Amino acid sequence: xxxxxxxxxxxxxxxxxxxxxxxxxxxxxxxxxxxxxxxxxxxxxxxxxxxxxxxxxxxxxxxxxxxxxxxxxxxxxxxxxxxxxxxxxxxxxxxxxxxxxxxxxxxxxxxxxxxxxxxxxxxxxxxxxxxxxxxxxxxxxxxxxxxxxxxxxxxxxxxxxxxxxxxxxxxxxxxx
Numbered sequence: 540x541x542x543x544x545x546x547x548x549x550x551x552x553x554x555x556x557x558x559x560x561x562x563x564x565x566x567x568x569x570x571x572x573x574x575x576x577x578x579x580x581x582x583x584x585x586x587x588x589x590x591x592x593x594x595x596x597x598x599x600x601x602x603x604x605x606x607x608x609x610x611x612x613x614x615x616x617x618x619x620x621x622x623x624x625x626x627x628x629x630x631x632x633x634x635x636x637x638x639x640x641x642x643x644x645x646x647x648x649x650x651x652x653x654x655x656x657x658x659x660x661x662x663x664x665x666x667x668x669x670x671x672x673x674x675x676x677x678x679x680x681x682x683x684x685x686x687x688x689x690x691x692x693x694x695x696x697x698x699x700x701x702x703x704x705x706x707x708x709x710x711x712x713x714x715x
Contacts, residue, residue, distance in 0.1 A: 557686035
């Protein structure tokens with residue numbers, strides 16, 4: 540019997556700490572990408588900048604609830620690594636449940652540094668879901684083990700449309 544423990548990270552914000560377990564075996568490409576940013580210190584002094592609530596997505600037929608963070612648009616340059624191959628949920632066996640952490644992307648295989656955390660179950664973000672027109676969904680790669688109260692607190696901070704005003708600082712993301 541194999542004795543393996545998934546890596547864990549602590550996302551430290553001014554609202555508290557969110558601890559996340561990374562599904563390294565289920566989503567090895569996505570996990571390695573995220574942990575690469577963590578290990579290089581790229582997420583230190585980054586931000587949660589987007590909140591998606593049921594009432595602030597008027598142009599979306601399929602509604603979701605997430606907070607999104609990462610390097611944002613200000614830290615482009617050499618901190619952003621090349622995009623990665625998308626590990627869809629039908630391959631990994633993971634699903635976008637309450638507390639799932641997943642990679643943000645525009646097109647398949649375009650994820651880099653931006654990630655989101657689900658608030659409540661979000662099956663429309665899984666492979667075959669209807670939130671993204673290509674049906675590929677998003678690459679889930681872990682789940683919150685503690686700190687969902689912090690995630691929910693960030694979600695309801697002041698915002699204009701889906702932009703947190705001001706953004707919530709991520710002081711550090713480090714392995715624990």
